[in-house]
Amino acid sequence: MRVIVVGGGVLGTMHAWQALERGHEVVQLEREPEARGASVRNFGLVWVSGRAAGPEVEAAQRARDHWERIAESVPGLGFRANGSLTVLRTDGELAVGERFAAGPDAAARGTTLLSPGKARSINPALRGEMRGALWSERDAAVEPRTAQPALRAHLAATGRYRWLPGREVVEVAEGSVRDDHGQRHTADVVVLCTGAVLSGPIRELAPEPPVRRVRLQMMQTAPLDEPLTTSVADGDSLRYYPAYRGAALDELTAAEPQSPVAAEHAMQLLMVQRLDGGLTIGDTHAYEEPFPFDVTEEPYEHLRERVAELLGRPAPEIRRRWAGVYAQCLDGGRLVHREEVAPGVWLVTGPGGRGMTCSPAIAADTATEAGL
Template sequence: MRILIVGGGVLGTQHAWQAVERGHEVLQLEREPEARGASVRNFGLVWVGGRAAGPELETAVRARELWERIGERVPALGFRPNGSLTVVRTEAELAVAQEVVAGPGAAERGFKLLDAKETRALNPALRGNFTGALWCERDAAVEPRTAQPALREALEASGRYRWLPGREVRNLIDHGVVDDHGERHEGDVVVFCTGAWLGGLVREIAGEIPVRRVRLQMAQTEPLGEPLPTSVADGDSFRYYPAYRGAALDAMNERQPQGEIAAQNAMQLLMVQRRDGSLTIGDTHEYAQPFPFDVTEDPYEHLAEVAGALLGRPLPKIRRRWAGVYAQATDRTAVVHRERLSGNAFLVTGPGGRGMTCSPAIAEDTAKELGW
C-alpha cells in the first residue's frame, strides 16, 4: 500500500516507521519546515513507572521495548535505559513510595524503594538531603530534538519513504489529499497525526473531538559538569501520575499540600540530562484556554530551588525557556483518540503527556487495527 502520514511529530513518524517496516510506501507531510510542537518540546522520557494499570501500562511497556529495539538500529536516537529516581524528602512521600512498592504492579514497572545511601550510589550527582527514592528500572530516555530527524534518515534508507515538509494539507479526497501548493498526493490510507493542531481541516472533517489542549513550561540549563545517571523526579510527581493513587497519596495531599506556586501551576519536577551534559527541567500544567503567549518566571524559580535541593548545589544557569502544548484525550482511560474520518482516512491524536513514551506502541496498534 501507499500510506500518507499527515504530521511530522513523533506520533506521525512512528506511524511512518511501522508502515515502512511492514513493506509499505510512505509519504509524510508536515506543514512546518520541521516538527516544532510537543514532540521536540519535551523531556525525551520513556516514562513507564507512573502509568495507570491496564491498557496504559501495557502500551507503555510495549513502547519501551520498541524504543530499545529501534534505538539499536538508530543510534542517533540517543536511547538509553537510564531508569528514574523519584526522590522522597518527607515521611508522607515515603509512605506513598512504600505503598507503591508493595502494590500489585511493582514488578511490572520495575519499582524498588531505595534508602538515601542506595540512591546516592545509583546517582552520585544527587548530594542533597532526602530520605530515599522510588527507583523505576523500566524508565528510559531519548533525545527529543534529534529523534525525528534520526528516524527519518533511517526511513529514507529504505527507499520507500519520502519526507515532504512545508506542506499544509487542505483537502481530503477519495484516494489521498491536496496540499496548500495545490499538489495532489495519492494514497490508499491517510493517517492524520496532527498533535495539538485540532483546527483547520481536522475540524472541518471531524468536528469537535474529545481532546483538549494542555500547555506546559520547561527549560534547559548549561551543562551540569558531571553525569546525571538517571532521570529524576520529586515527590510532587506522585500527585500527577495515576500509578501512585491510593490511601497514602490521599494522606499526603491532606498532610502535605503543595506550596502556593507549585499548586497554582500544577507543578512537578522532572529532570533529565541531555547528551551535551545540560539538563532539561520542568514542568507546569495549564488547561484553561486561551493560553498566554508568554512564560512566567515563578515556576522556574521553584524548579531551580527544588532541583538545587536534590543536587545539593545550585542548578546550572538556565539557557533556554519555552512553552509547549500537547493534545490529551478527555477520556483519561483512553491511551489515545483514534477515529475513522472517512473510508480510508483516520485521525490519531490525544496521547497527552504519554506521546513520547507510548508513540511506538500506539503506531503499532494502528497498524494492526488497519490491517497493514
C-alpha cells in the same frame, strides 16, 4: 499499500515507521520546515513508572521495548536505559513510595524502594536530603530534538519513504490529501497525526474530538559538571501520575499541601540530562484557553529551587526557556483518540504527556486496526 502520514512529530513518524516496517510505501507531510511542536519540546522520557495500571502501562511497556529495538538500527535516537529515581523527601512521600513499591505490578514496572544511601550509589549527583527514592529501572530516555531527523534518515534509506516538509494539508478526502502547494497525494490509507493542531480539514472531519489542549513551561541549563546517571522526579510527581493514586496519596495531599506556586501551575519536577550535559527541567500544566503568549517566571524559580534541593547545590545557569502545547485525550481514560473519520482516513491524537513514551505502541495499534 501506499500510506500518507500527516504530521512530522514523533507520533506521525512512528506511524511512518510502522507502515514501512510492514512493507508499505509512505509519504509524510509536515506543515513546518521541521517539527516544532510537543515532540521536540519535551523531556525525551520513555516513562513506564508512573503510568496508570491496565492498558496505559501495558502500552508503555511495549513502547519501551520498541524504542530499545529501534535504537539498535538508529543510534541517533540517543536511547539510553538510564532508569529513574523519584526522590522522596517527606514522611508522606515516603509512605506513598512504600505503598507503591509493595503493589502488585511494581516488579513488572521495575520499581523498588531504595534507602537514601542506595539511591545515591545509583545517582551520586543527588546530594540533597531525602528519605528514600523509588528506583524504576524500566524508564529510559531519548534525545527529543534529534529523534525525528534520525528516524527519518533511516526510513529514507529504504527507498520507500518521502519526507515533504513545509506542506500544510488543506484538504483530506478518501484516498488522498491536497497540500497548500496545490499538489494532491493519493494513498490507500491516510493517518492524521497533527498533534494540538485540530483546525482546518481536521475540524471538518472531526468537529469535536474528545481532547483538550494542555500548555507547559520548561527550561534547559548549561552542562552539569558531572553525570546525572538517571532521570529524576520529585515528590510532586506522585500527585501527577495516575499510578500512585490511592489512600497513601490521599493522606499525603491532606497532610502536606503543595507549595502555592506548584499548586497554582499544576507542577511536578522532572529532570533529564541531555547528551551534551545540559539538564532539561520542567514542568507546568495549564488547561484553560486562551493560553498566554508569554511565560511566567515564578514556576522557573520554583524549579530552580527544587533542583538545588535535590542536587545539594545550585543548578547550572539557565540557557533556554520555552512553552509548548499538546493534545490530551479525554475519552474515558483511553491512551489516545483513534477514529476512522472517513473511509481509510484515521485521526490519531491526544496522547498528552505520554506521546514520546507511547508513540511506538500507539502506531503499532493503529497499523493493526487500519489493516496495514
